[in-house]
Amino acid sequence: MPFEQVFERIVTFMKINPNGNYRLMVGTDSQVHKSRTIFITGIVIENKGSGVWACIRKLIVPRKMTHLHERISLELSLTEEIVSLFTEERKSELINIVLPYLYQGATFTMEGHIDIGAGKRNKTREFVKEMVTRIESMGVEPKIKPNAFVASSYANRYTK
Secondary structure, eight states, rough: OOOHHHHHHHHHHHHHHHHSEEEEEEEEEEEOOOOOOOEEEEEEEETTTTTTEEEEEEEEEOOOOOOHHHHHHHHHHHHHOOOOOOOSHHHHHHHHHHGGGGTTEEEEEEEEESSSSOOOOOOOGGHHHHHHHHTTTTTTTOOOSSSSSSSIIGGGOOOO
């Protein structure tokens, strides 16, 4: 579905319970196959404790992308591309849904989930600072493993 329709689904989901605790999360994962690399970007809106609505976007690169930095960088670029579609006007529209309910505890945050980890045994740890800085520069809260579940779990299941 086109992004405009995705955005309308998110608006509809939030308007069902405008006094909810919403997290809009975007993250990408990839999987190298025999002759191609599959990238899946997940877009998830969660109302904490009350459900989620989610969708994916699939991109196939017709070659094996074996260099980890290239793959991680493209994953983040695809996430950034979706995040950039949430313009200031669109973010304001989402914030305005919960705004009248702020004093009753309503919240809205936006997160960029990056499929990297900082652990000693994690091969992607050397890219953490670079990737986190990129997502922060877009005004989005970065999340890395183990908190980057949209990339490392949701999107991952569709890359197989």
